[in-house]
Amino acid sequence: MMDVLVCAAPGDLRIERRSAPTPGPGEVLLRVRRVGICGTDMHIYRGTQPYLSYPRVMGHELSGEVVSAPDGGGLQAGDHVYVMPYLSCGTCPACAKGKPNCCMNIRVLGVHIDGGLCEYLAVPAGFVRKVEGVGLDEAAMIEFLAIGAHAVRRARIQPGQSVLVVGAGPIGIAAVLFAKLAGAEVTVVDGRADRLAFAREHLGADRIVTLSDETPRALSEMTDGVFFDVVFDATGSAAAMQQGFAYVAHGGSYVLISVVSADITFSDPEFHKREMSLLASRNATIEDFDHVLAAIKAGRVPTAALNTHKAALKDLSEVLPGWMEPSAGVIKAIVSC
Template sequence: MLTIICETPGVLRAETRSRPPRDRGEVLLRVRRVGVCGTDLHIFTGNQPFLAYPRVMGHELSGTVEEADTDSGLDAGDPVYVMPYLSCGQCIACRNGKTNCCVNIQVLGVHRDGALTEYLSLPRQFVHKAEGITLDQAAMIEFLAIGAHAVRRADVQAGQRVLVVGAGPIGMAAMIFSRLRGATVTALDTRLDRLNFCAEKIEVAATVQIGDTDVDELAKLTDGEFFDVVFDATGNPAAMERGFEFIAHGGKYVLISVVRDKITFSDPEFHKREATLIGSRNATAEDFETVLRAMRAGQVPDAALNTHRMKLADVPAEFSKLLEPSAGVVKAIVEC
């Protein structure tokens, strides 16, 4: 089977591997679609903090069942999506239902080889039927679930003012699910093309481009009170630190981003606001179900989000082009 390996930062290589064996309790999948995530781009550029090379990237995937146990509830040919956070089920996080931050977590494409290949064999509990949606949609559930999880962590309420800093796919997911909860959403980013996309396709209430007047613009939008909930989805330490300035008194700050660096903030300002600082990692089955319901109801602009496509065999030659801002990539999907 064709497999694409990231040998070292910036180096992708195609290799032929044997089809993986399927053990009892596992499902052998024929991979059909793989979404390219910011994590994959960070792996390619050498900026992913939890990874050792070489690695087969890819954790946003859909496929069809090739083989499964007769009592699995799955049949050959069934379309499926995968929860790529392989949790242990026994640690303190798992016992408390927080499988997204399992102590022993193995994320496909990060801690173990992922989906840029033709076949994968995975434990049954992480493979779910993709009923009522397309394979393209199924491959986009994961990144949308990360946004849905962050919104749930923040307990966003109707009528609240929400600021999302970073208008990449994860930030857009947080915008989508904040809007679905009835919040008034503002997007903040450096890129005007991304902000225009958010205004047109996601229908956020306002957009602000980062620059000399951004604080004044954000203050004007909120009568000087700033935001009930601020999400950071930038992956930039300086931006993460600056985001503390935008929290309303009594508000919440949710860090979806993960970076290698330490971040700092002003303790007097933090306490003056009695702000709540929240980390948000991955997603749970509940969040995947939230995305599925929204997709089936036509509430997610998934066709617009999928701006680019490529074939698996073309990944070594074409992947680096996804990093070019001029390409206008929101979500690329690899067809296997």
């Protein structure tokens, strides 16, 4: 038997006792050790995640220890691992093109199917990767960092380019970090002074701008009206996503990391005048996970500063509502299972 934290309905988290899973053919049985809490989990708790049915076991930022693994797969009992939570089919046109992150039949742990806020989890072996040289806390942060790394890779940033990141939550912070590692000059816009300070102090953001009605003018003035080679939106706001088109320089790129259940509109004359490249960025691929892991091992990711909050699985139902308040100052919270 094992403890499982279930979101039975919006605002209703409860510990249940369930039978531990029996791994099927080709599956790894994991003892889950750490789970990162992200915006998706908070949306599930609030009832604002549009692609989900209840009850659901949340949790897709996972690290753990192998209990058992198929023979010949390179994993053995005791190995420390992280999980790629995007369970792609491997056969659809997107997978055939090497883009399993946008698989047509994707199942994301903790969203479409039950995730990792439990003691044991069975996962197809192809989505479990061994980690060496990093701790379990750090391994549980690879997934959210990989989303930012993937967006930066999509943008093909060159050293010296000017980059704007709008939204300094965890995903925006990840984009800031990897844009800086790519050699860009990075400006960050957010409404929260604490997150802007974090971006400057821990990630090396070159300029920070507090969101206000004056933000368009401020960005225009600081760039002499040219604006930015690459703009990333990580706000989760349809209005902000639409406004961001105005911040892209002629010949520049706009990368939408945010996903909203709304139509996004823009001025076609302005879009064509700039010959703008508009890019979606969804999830991440193994190349991005490998890039993040290498950066952590090289000491280029401030993982200790990122991990601002911790709790045990049994206590999450009590602390999660508080973590969701801006005053809590959460960047990345890690749950021990």
